[in-house]
Amino acid sequence: DSEELAELLERIDGDGYPAYRRIEGRWVFPHFTLTVRRAQPDPYAPPSRVEVQIGDRSAGLPSDLWDTPDAARATSAHLLRRFAAALSGGPFTVDVGGPEILDRSSGRILDGAVTLCLALALPGRGRRIDGRAARRALTDLLPTAVDAVRGESIDLPAARRVVATVADAVALREMLPELGLIAFVADGAILPRRSGVSEEPMSTALPFRAPESMAVRVRLPYRGEVTGLGIPEGVTVVVGGGFHGKSTLVRAIERGVYDHLPGDGRELVVTRADAVKIRAEDGRSVTRLDLGAFLSTLPNGATTADFCTADASGSTSQAASIVEALEVGSRALLIDEDTAATNIMIRDARMRALVSAEHEPLTPLLDLIRSLWTDHGTSTIVVTGGTGDYLAVADHVVMMDAYQPREVTERARLLAGDRATEDDRIFPPVRARRPLAESIDAAIGGGRRRVRARGLDVVLLGEEEIDVRLIEQLVDPAQLVGVGLALAALGERGRLDGTRTLREALTGLAAEIAERGPSALAAGFPGDLAVPRMFEVAAALNRLRTLRIAD
Numbered sequence: 439d440s441e442e443l444a445e446l447l448e449r450i451d452g453d454g455y456p457a458y459r460r461i462e463g464r465w466v467f468p469h470f471t472l473t474v475r476r477a478q479p480d481p482y483a484p485p486s487r488v489e490v491q492i493g494d495r496s497a498g499l500p501s502d503l504w505d506t507p508d509a510a511r512a513t514s515a516h517l518l519r520r521f522a523a524a525l526s527g528g529p530f531t532v533d534v535g536g537p538e539i540l541d542r543s544s545g546r547i548l549d550g551a552v553t554l555c556l557a558l559a560l561p562g563r564g565r566r567i568d569g570r571a572a573r574r575a576l577t578d579l580l581p582t583a584v585d586a587v588r589g590e591s592i593d594l595p596a597a598r599r600v601v602a603t604v605a606d607a608v609a610l611r612e613m614l615p616e617l618g619l620i621a622f623v624a625d626g627a628i629l630p631r632r633s634g635v636s637e638e639p640m641s642t643a644l645p646f647r648a649p650e651s652m653a654v655r656v657r658l659p660y661r662g663e664v665t666g667l668g669i670p671e672g673v674t675v676v677v678g679g680g681f682h683g684k685s686t687l688v689r690a691i692e693r694g695v696y697d698h699l700p701g702d703g704r705e706l707v708v709t710r711a712d713a714v715k716i717r718a719e720d721g722r723s724v725t726r727l728d729l730g731a732f733l734s735t736l737p738n739g740a741t742t743a744d745f746c747t748a749d750a751s752g753s754t755s756q757a758a759s760i761v762e763a764l765e766v767g768s769r770a771l772l773i774d775e776d777t778a779a780t781n782i783m784i785r786d787a788r789m790r791a792l793v794s795a796e797h798e799p800l801t802p803l804l805d806l807i808r809s810l811w812t813d814h815g816t817s818t819i820v821v822t823g824g825t826g827d828y829l830a831v832a833d834h835v836v837m838m839d840a841y842q843p844r845e846v847t848e849r850a851r852l853l854a855g856d857r858a859t860e861d862d863r864i865f866p867p868v869r870a871r872r873p874l875a876e877s878i879d880a881a882i883g884g885g886r887r888r889v890r891a892r893g894l895d896v897v898l899l900g901e902e903e904i905d906v907r908l909i910e911q912l913v914d915p916a917q918l919v920g921v922g923l924a925l926a927a928l929g930e931r932g933r934l935d936g937t938r939t940l941r942e943a944l945t946g947l948a949a950e951i952a953e954r955g956p957s958a959l960a961a962g963f964p965g966d967l968a969v970p971r972m973f974e975v976a977a978a979l980n981r982l983r984t985l986r987i988a989d
């Protein structure tokens with residue numbers, strides 16, 4: 439029990455680090471069980487992993503804090519923050535995540551029992567064990583921190599606020615299809631962040647307020663009636679002068695696929711779960727993708743129906759991202775001119791006159807965006823300040839004016855006049871690819887332990903680096919680990935056997951995660967992970983340079 443652990447730690451004081459292996463295993467404390475999964479072999483090795491299990495009685499959490507998966511996810515986020523605060527200054531590290539409330543392996547609640555996973559840098563003096571410090575950490579600090587997350591000491595109203603916030607966001611997201619909306623931005627929302635490197639809300643921001651004509655009223659389970667801007671399905675164009683808040687709006691919308699903590703400002707900025715941010719990303723690889731919608735035969739005669747490149751241009755990379763998002767089932771695309779390639783977005787009348795269609799392999803999104811909606815049911819939100827071309831294809835036009843939205847659809851329609859519909863093209867059906875497991879085997883040979891991540895930048899499968907910096911809806915470093923593990927899982931057990939499409943394989947994996955939680959991905963993996971969306975798993979796979987597709 440815990441007393442034996444305390445004695446053992448005192449006894450190994452001054453020994454070499456290998457003696458720390460004697461604390462591996464389970465230790466019973468009055469209110470919890472501690473499992474030391476793996477003690478580090480030396481002071482410079484990755485920290486040790488420990489797990490705290492608090493039984494439902496000891497945890498003493500009222501059932502409304504965990505009786506649905508969403509409530510459990512919300513309460514886990516709340517408890518992780520309290521736990522980390524109580525442990526601060528000690529040798530423990532807890533993955534609490536950012537303002538997005540994700541399903542993560544570091545904190546889980548099942549039937550009222552709480553499991554917390556953390557890293558511990560086992561203390562030493564040089565290469566010798568500091569048994570006293572280890573005893574203080576494990577048998578004093580840790581039990582105090584556990585007490586801080588038990589029902590008798592937590593701030594119940596604060597915990598219930600997190601549960602209610604998540605429940606409202608989830609309910610709102612589920613309402614969007616019936617309301618015919620892509621996204622909802624509540625009145626009073628705070629969209630801008632303090633800075634480009636902070637996720638804190640800007641304290642001096644002007645709160646959001648929907649224009650009368652696009653205001654939608656919804657009834658939420660906890661907050662009751664809420665009014666906000668409803669962005670309808672179809673094509674919505676966001677216009678406005680520079681610095682008037684266009685990119686800030688679309689950035690908030692792209693993150694609206696996640697739920698946010700109370701106080702974030704974006705609690706009720708909610709976007710359909712299948713929305714995907716699209717951008718240009720020159721230099722990325724593209725593997726056997728049918729780009730025919732955007733790209734006809736190239737000057738060198740190369741076909742574009744089975745397109746490969748190790749170094750895509752801005753326009754091809756953006757076209758590829760659109761086709762890839764559709765391939766795995768997205769029906770809502772978000773595009774900001776700031777990060778788009780102009781030549782895939784538009785071609786103006788003068789250029790159409792000068793370079794006739796048979797000499798121009800590129801079809802701009804402008805000519806395809808109506809067909810995306812009418813033939814594929816795919817909606818688009820496009821931010822544009824510099825060109826009026828999109829006004830003619832928009833169902834709705836929102837102008838950002840000093841951070842406030844106004845609807846200018848009527849005026850835009852008058853200015854745009856009738857569009858020359860002979861420019862409209864049909865977006866052909868997207869061909870579903872069947873990736874092969876060898877894509878992943880080539881990198882890691884099936885071992886989940888060989889998955890790593892570097893911040894928000896790189897997912898590593900063995901030595902193979904996947905550059906994910908520009909996959910903008912990856913927002914939490916733990917998601918990158920989740921993406922790597924999801925790819926490893928796809929490489930196992932014949933999920934990608936050449937008969938399944940990528941979408942089918944991802945749907946199967948998502949179902950398994952929905953049933954078993956993050957542990958569906960974590961088998962044998964020692965670190966922290968957050969469950970990623972399948973769109974980001976696909977996006978990472980699409981950037982894997984060893985990707986192989988079945989014929």
Ligand code: ADP
Pocket residue numbers: 629630631640642643644645646678679680681682683684685686687838841
């Ligand atoms: P645009 O894309 O239209 O050029 P941005 O969205 O980049 O404009 O916003 C320009 C600046 O205005 C940013 O620094 C942003 O943080 C700030 N900003 C955006 N929305 C608000 C707001 N509601 N209140 C205060 N500042 C804002």
Ligand code: MG
Pocket residue numbers: 684685686776
């Ligand atoms: Mg902008």
